[in-house]
Amino acid sequence: MASPHPAPAVEAVLESSPDAILVITEDGTIRFVNAATERMFGYSRDELLGQDHRMLLAEGFRSGQQRIFFALRKDADAGPVTTDAMAAPAFPPVEAYGVRRDGTEFQGEVACSLLAEDNADAPISMAVAVRDTSHRLAADAGLREAMSLLSATLESTADGILVVGGDGRIAGVNNQFVSMWGIPRELLSAQNDDAVLGFVVDQLADPAQFMEKVTALYADPTAESHDVLDFRDGRTFERYSRPQKVADRVVGRVWSFRDVTPARIAQERITRAMTDLAEQAAQLKALAFQDPLTGLSNRQLFNDHLAAALRGPCGTAVDVLLLDLDDFKEVNDILGHHAGDQMLIEVGRRLRECVRPNDVVARLGGDEFVVLLVGSLDPEAVAERTVDSLRVPLWIEGTMLRPSLSLGLASIHEDAVDASELLRRADVAMYAAKTAGKNRYLRFRPEMMKSLVERTELEAGLRVAVDAGQIAVHYQPIVSSRLGVVVKVEALARWVRDGETVPPEQFIPAAERSGLIVEIGTEVLLKGCTELKPWLAEDSSRALAVNVSGVQLQHGDFAELVQAVARSAGVDPRQLVLEVTESVFFDDDCHVIQQLTALRTAGVRVALDDFGTGYSSLGRLQGLPVDTLKIDQSFTSMIRTGEENLPILSCMIAMAHGLGLTVTAEGVETPAQAEYLINLDCDSLQGFLFSGAEAQPALASAIDRSANAFAALRGDRVAGHR
DSSP: OOOSSOOHHHHHHHHHOSSEEEEEOTTOBEEEEOHHHHHHHOOOHHHHTTSBGGGGBOTTSTTHHHHHHHHHHHHHHTSOOOSOGGGSOEEEEEEEEEEOTTSOEEEEEEEEEEEOOSSTTSOOEEEEEEEEOTTHHHHHHHHHHHHHHHHHHHHHSSSEEEEEETTSOEEEEOHHHHHHHTOOHHHHHTTOHHHHHHHHHTTBSOHHHHHHHHHHHHHSTTOOEEEEEEBTTSOEEEEEEEEEEETTEEEEEEEEEEEOHHHHHHHHHHHHHHHHHHHHHHHHHHHHHBOTTTOSBOHHHHHHHHHHHHTSOTTOOEEEEEEEETTHHHHHHHHOHHHHHHHHHHHHHHHHHTSOTTSEEEEEETTEEEEEEESOSOHHHHHHHHHHHTTSOEEETTEEEOOOEEEEEEEOOSSOOOHHHHHHHHHHHHHHHHHTTSSEEEEOOHHHHHHHHHHHHHHHHHHHHHHTTOEEEEEEEEEETTTOSEEEEEEEEEEEETTEEEOHHHHHHHHHHHTTHHHHHHHHHHHHHHHHHHHHHHOTTOEEEEEOOHHHHTSTTHHHHHHHHHHHHTOOGGGEEEEEEGGGGGOTTOHHHHHHHHHHHTTOEEEEEEETSSSOOGGGGGGSOOSEEEEOHHHHTTOSSSOOOOHHHHHHHHHHHHTTOEEEEOOOOSHHHHHHHHHTTOSEEOSTTTOOOEEGGGHHHHHHHHHHHHHHHHHHHHHHHO
């Protein structure tokens, strides 16, 4: 057997090596060790020689050298064994853990190669070089931690990452990339980059654009890019691309893809919502400044324009035309609110045609309109044209209507006034136009304010009079044409103010405007029942007539109130007659008719006062809860000599009788009028020919005077026939 020791020159080299050098036989016995082996493992040379080398290896690594030996022997058997150490079969370095004498383990790197002996028949040995790599642990641990962090980051990001090498081949992807694109795992495993690329572009809405961008980027390795990819299925990705560098050298390209579909959908929804909000804001603005029925400006927009006009240059003409329709309520009552709306729309259209394009026409509410003229040379011509425009009839649902309006004109002159004062002046002028007969315009004059003040003072004084019980009741007799005696008296409210009697045509409208008519009406009914109870009790055919306002009838307990007053005064309800005007029967909810029907059921009779002055017709009487028709004095005044042919009167009386109604004629002042009406079989007569209205103490004389006047009338008739 050859000596286990190498030649002196070789041994010197081995002894100076920093790595542990061992020579072991095929059965694992140690034949040689160098000094570094002693230092590395802590054994002396004598303690190692002849021992099994596995004592120096950690558990799990002790059989590795035999496998290496076997592998090297196979390589040696494949060719002739050479004495050239450089040409001897060698095994690449492997990691292993060694064990020191004190039992501690350390990491090492082991390299093995066969040694050829001089004697071909000698057993083959293996040289083993062991290098302590413990110093690499800290660096490796840091590297592993960094790599682990990088891997975790790449896998946890929401972006899909694709790394392409400098040769254009796929170098790596993260799981998010595979998931986002839905790439089958087997397609990636096949490492067919062309197939992967084809799978990707097939999903895109514009594959050509995608490839054009890829080609441009690979033509410029240092370029960066950001664009958006649209998919056929509606998804949207953002694509980022940057060069991958090692130091300053470009070694590939990194692509990142981010699914922004939810963000795009959210943005689209936000955009739609903003668009909707803008449309709604425009609609709200239109609603805020536009009258929804007529399309004209509304009160707010008019006020803004008026304020701006008054802030304009000094001397600028500013005129306001305030108007409302005459008797518009009756259009609503008779034809319905739809017809009323159609009239308002047509009025708005005509008003616009009467002014310049830049003039403001607004509807303030209800049937009230206003026109603002700025810099007009002739506002009165505009007012006249406006009044004339509504004199032209219009047809609504087959009915011809002739609308009319009352208009007040107020202007800025030398005196500076604010917007509210200018409107107030226009309102005062409009009220004056209405008082003057309607269907006209009037320009504001300072004296008109006096009338307004008087009206305000009138209403204030009326309030005091009602609270103080200063409203008196007078009674006017009504004579039966058949009996020639007074069978009914009408209770009439009277107000004496500061020693002067205020005409009913002045304070009754004021009472209705202020709502005091309810208290006045109740007071008249109560006083009438109380003061006339003895006279009524003498003859059950006698009756007390009381005027009732439509405002009173709107109260839900009116029917109960009338019956309660009658009970408290001890008057039979059948001796009460409530006089109402035609307009009260045009309430849409039929509340008034229900009230009057309940009263008639209790025995109270209803008279239709001032018949013929409104919109009603004889044909409508059949369906109304009335018992008596009172002919307005305007028709009675048509009788002057008694020789007239007045078919309207004969028609009224005949039709009323045909409907089972009695007829009373008002305003009878001359014998000729009385004769004419008696000849037409008018049931009752009322007027100054017989008696005016008297207070209760003078009522007995008024009743006698009425009977005497009728008796004298009958005597004249007899004498006349002789």
